[in-house]
Amino acid sequence: MSKAVIIRLSKYKNIIKRFKKLGFVKVFSDNIAEAIGGTSAQVRKDFSLFGISGNKRGGYIIENLLEKISEILGKDSLQKAIVVGIGHIGGALVNYKGFENENIKIVAGFDIDPARYKNEKNVRIYPIEQLKDFVKKENIKLGIICVPDIAAQQILELMISAGIRGVLNFAPILLRGNDTVVINNVNLALELENIIYFINVQDKEMQSS
Amino acid sequence: MSKAVIIRLSKYKNIIKRFKKLGFVKVFSDNIAEAIGGTSAQVRKDFSLFGISGNKRGGYIIENLLEKISEILGKDSLQKAIVVGIGHIGGALVNYKGFENENIKIVAGFDIDPARYKNEKNVRIYPIEQLKDFVKKENIKLGIICVPDIAAQQILELMISAGIRGVLNFAPILLRGNDTVVINNVNLALELENIIYFINVQDKEMQSS
DNA sequence: GGCCTAATGTGAATTTTATCACAAAAAGCT
DNA sequence: AGCTTTTTGTGATAAAATTCACATTAGGCC
Incomplete structure (x- = not known):
């Protein structure tokens, strides 16, 4: 997996955490894209690359997303x-x-x-x-x-x-x-x-x- | 011109300066490549992209190179x-x-x-x-x-x-x-x-x- | 001068990365 | 329940970056 993808994934994680703090429960790929300055298609493609999936019409559940991404990035522990x-x-x-x-x-x-x-x-x-x-x-x-x-x-x-x-x-x-x-x-x-x-x-x- | 190329060009410049300090007068594309961790083909391609040329069999004259690169990067003045x-x-x-x-x-x-x-x-x-x-x-x-x-x-x-x-x-x-x-x-x-x-x-x- | 060798310079091929575009699915409305 | 809308997921396509490979040329040696 290329370095650039992993960097993006980290950015997604950070921004999603921010959404979570604001009280959101779901996000859409465009929310994420907009926040990090990318395109929604790329967000979805990146997710699909790692087997992360959301719900058609329903976006992604923040809680799930964070869990999956943290698992991939391997950064749960200090x-x-x-x-x-x-x-x-x-x-x-x-x-x-x-x-x-x-x-x-x-x-x-x-x-x-x-x-x-x-x-x-x-x-x-x-x-x-x-x-x-x-x-x-x-x-x-x-x-x-x-x-x-x-x-x-x-x-x-x-x-x-x-x-x-x-x-x-x-x-x-x-x-x-x-x-x-x-x-x-x-x-x-x-x-x-x-x-x-x-x-x-x-x-x-x-x-x- | 992409950001990555410009970054490489700066790296070339820095390494060439270093060669100069060591007293060298000429460099070859592999010297540069080796020093920054790239390939000689890429060094040459990058140079050719900016119209920088050397001498077949003779490599590049450091003095010329530095002048050309500085001109491109526009960093002569403080x-x-x-x-x-x-x-x-x-x-x-x-x-x-x-x-x-x-x-x-x-x-x-x-x-x-x-x-x-x-x-x-x-x-x-x-x-x-x-x-x-x-x-x-x-x-x-x-x-x-x-x-x-x-x-x-x-x-x-x-x-x-x-x-x-x-x-x-x-x-x-x-x-x-x-x-x-x-x-x-x-x-x-x-x-x-x-x-x-x-x-x-x-x-x-x-x-x- | 002629030959050999070591380099450049760059089109072509390949690989990588990003975008498009659209089918499929789910939610909500009437 | 059926229709509409919204959003995902992903093959297909396009664009960008890198590597290959080799013709070309210059230097050095005999």
């Missing part, structure tokens, strides 16, 4: 994660509230700099030498890399050797993993460059019309 | 950006070093909370009421939204009315813009959920083999 590299971004993530709704909890940070071994509000920061033991003992599966790009590959390897299975990487560099680990990249500068390009395209289109 | 919402993520971005290489500079932050109107190291934080004037006076084109999702749409509209043309949005919600503004979204929880899904897939594949 997922513990660690952050390595407690600089600006890493420090922010350690305190980030946005994960709470998603059953994701950052349980520790790691850094090489002793000046950072203090307690961020709730999350303790450890020296990097303790990463492997901690990850093994706590059975952590998720790691977030916020170190400078020069150090990122090394941290990845440490994480892999500790048993981490999924990595979110903020270093703007290609990490080389293996088939025991899945890696997603977030590259903020890239996102901004992309935006700049499309602003320029818009400008050119304006001029020529 | 781009000023503002951040709205100086919470954990916003505060981190205001001090983020990763933009410097990319000719992007965050020149101000904005927030509703007076407690945050202090100086982050180099960047001043202003009350949100001053956003419009500031953006107009300084001719800012780029905005980063780090406010809670409930406030994000409102901030977008403020930005648009001030003349901002490109937005990087960290609020996990669909923003509704118009055709004067281009919006990219970063949704960290979504990225992590995605990773979790693929870890589970891997596990199932393991079991069944």
Whole structure:
């Protein structure tokens, strides 16, 4: 199943949760499509891909939907994660509230700099030498890399050797993993460059019309 | 031109810069492909799409390549950006070093909370009421939204009315813009959920083999 | 200069992804 | 109960992205 479909499925889930909070019991494919900025046909096709079905003319029962989707995404249980590299971004993530709704909890940070071994509000920061033991003992599966790009590959390897299975990487560099680990990249500068390009395209289109 | 191609082009540019720093004068399509995790055919096809050409048997001259790509991406001049919402993520971005290489500079932050109107190291934080004037006076084109999702749409509209043309949005919600503004979204929880899904897939594949 | 080799550049083929369009079913109304 | 309307579910179609494969060309060597 492609990454894009899974991302959409997560979006569906989030929006459906929101509908639920508003007191709705049923949704239609267009409600969902409208809310995430897609088409109803795609919503239905995605659902059908996973064997999720609704009721003709009656839409989908929110409760069922959420259950099915959560089953697919495998996210009923709390997922513990660690952050390595407690600089600006890493420090922010350690305190980030946005994960709470998603059953994701950052349980520790790691850094090489002793000046950072203090307690961020709730999350303790450890020296990097303790990463492997901690990850093994706590059975952590998720790691977030916020170190400078020069150090990122090394941290990845440490994480892999500790048993981490999924990595979110903020270093703007290609990490080389293996088939025991899945890696997603977030590259903020890239996102901004992309935006700049499309602003320029818009400008050119304006001029020529 | 699709977003994905532009992202790749930026990646090419970054990696080529790196080659340049190492003292190389020429690169081959496989060098680039290998470094960003793609195929050489795709690199060449992308280049050909933009009319970038090299020398048969001789690869590409780095100097030329960088010039051509920068021209396409339109990023020779410094781009000023503002951040709205100086919470954990916003505060981190205001001090983020990763933009410097990319000719992007965050020149101000904005927030509703007076407690945050202090100086982050180099960047001043202003009350949100001053956003419009500031953006107009300084001719800012780029905005980063780090406010809670409930406030994000409102901030977008403020930005648009001030003349901002490109937005990087960290609020996990669909923003509704118009055709004067281009919006990219970063949704960290979504990225992590995605990773979790693929870890589970891997596990199932393991079991069944 | 002629030959060999290593690269590019790009049409064609393939694969992937998204859209269309419509039959089938269910709900509600009279 | 029968008619109408609304919405699903999905094959068929179209569009987009990627990969293949190979003709072409330039560099290097003898």
